[in-house]
Amino acid sequence: MRPRSRLVVALDDVSLERALELANLIPEADALKINYPLVLRHGLESVRKLSKLNTVICDFKVADIDNTNRLIAEAAFEAGAKALIAHAFVGSDALGACVDVANRFDAFIIAVVEMSHPGAVEHIQPRTDELVRTALKAGVGGFVAPGTRPERIAHVRKLVGNKLIFAPGIGTQGGSARDAVDAGADFVIVGRSIYGAKDPVGTARKIISEVKS
Ligand code: BMP
Numbered sequence: 001m002r003p004r005s006r007l008v009v010a011l012d013d014v015s016l017e018r019a020l021e022l023a024n025l026i027p028e029a030d031a032l033k034i035n036y037p038l039v040l041r042h043g044l045e046s047v048r049k050l051s052k053l054n055t056v057i058c059d060f061k062v063a064d065i066d067n068t069n070r071l072i073a074e075a076a077f078e079a080g081a082k083a084l085i086a087h088a089f090v091g092s093d094a095l096g097a098c099v100d101v102a103n104r105f106d107a108f109i110i111a112v113v114e115m116s117h118p119g120a121v122e123h124i125q126p127r128t129d130e131l132v133r134t135a136l137k138a139g140v141g142g143f144v145a146p147g148t149r150p151e152r153i154a155h156v157r158k159l160v161g162n163k164l165i166f167a168p169g170i171g172t173q174g175g176s177a178r179d180a181v182d183a184g185a186d187f188v189i190v191g192r193s194i195y196g197a198k199d200p201v202g203t204a205r206k207i208i209s210e211v212k213s
Contacts, residue, residue: 001031001055001083001108001142001164003186005208006177008033008057008166010191016042016049022195023053026204031055031083033189044079051080057166061112063087066097073101073109085110085144088131089124095138108141113156116146116169125152132159142166142186147175150183157184170207172196181211 009026010033011019023032032054038046039058050056058081062072069086076084086098088111098109113131114124124131135143140163145156147169156165167185169175171193180188190207197203 003030003164004028005030006181006185006187006211007204007208008187008189009194009204010035010059010168010189011050011195012037012191014038014195016046018195019046020049020053022200023050025201026194027054028208029054029204030187031057033057033059033085033191034081035059044075047076047079047081051082055082056080057083057085057110059085061085061087062098063090064094065090066094069094070097070101073098077101077105077107082107083110083142084108085112086140087112088135088138088140089127092134092138095135095140099139102141103139109138110142110144110164110166111135111138111140112144114146114149114152115144116148116167116173116175120146128152128156129159132156136160136163144168145185147177147180147185147188148173150176150179153180153183153185177207177211 005028008031009029058076142164145153147167167180168189177188
């Protein structure tokens with residue numbers, strides 16, 4: 001996955017019908033990120049349908065033993081996802097199980113090594129460096145770093161070389177798309193600020209022009 005517009009649209013609090021509509025309205029997005037809210041309501045059918053319109057990242061924050069991780073990854077990639085977000089804290093074997101499946105599908109794993117919400121500083125942030133090491137060892141292709149803390153994106157960038165960095169927390173959570181990209185993010189993940197806007201297409205275009213280098 002190469003950054004073009006750098007925009008990943010998170011489709012959380014929307015119906016499947018609206019998700020499909022937004023996917024059609026914003027073809028410039030580099031990817032669509034699907035999380036539990038959509039999949040729990042509409043099933044993997046949502047991944048199947050949306051993956052016909054754009055690259056789909058399944059944000060299932062996979063965090064289980066190796067065998068269960070493998071089964072979850074197979075379900076996501078069989079449905080058409082090109083990337084899957086997984087937690088690194090489960091260790092290199094369990095994360096590696098996701099990577100093995102991704103490799104079979106010509107897809108990749110994005111590891112969570114820090115998060116954008118305030119509570120992330122309590123337990124996750126103190127472990128970021130170790131989580132990055134585990135994820136690199138497991139062979140992931142990308143990382144989630146907090147769009148709300150550009151200095152932490154810059155820190156993760158130093159640790160991960162040229163791997164992809166995805167930054168959520170832009171807009172509603174307070175992060176700036178431009179600052180995240182300047183700090184080293186390849187992609188910004190934006191949900192509510194786009195799907196909750198009066199003019200989602202105009203908002204998406206504004207973000208894309210903001211991060212153009
Ligand atoms: P919003 O732009 O509406 O805040 O949505 C952000 C999206 O990114 C949500 O799907 C959320 O679950 C996800 N996310 C996040 O906000 N912070 C993280 O650290 C990791 C995430 O996956």
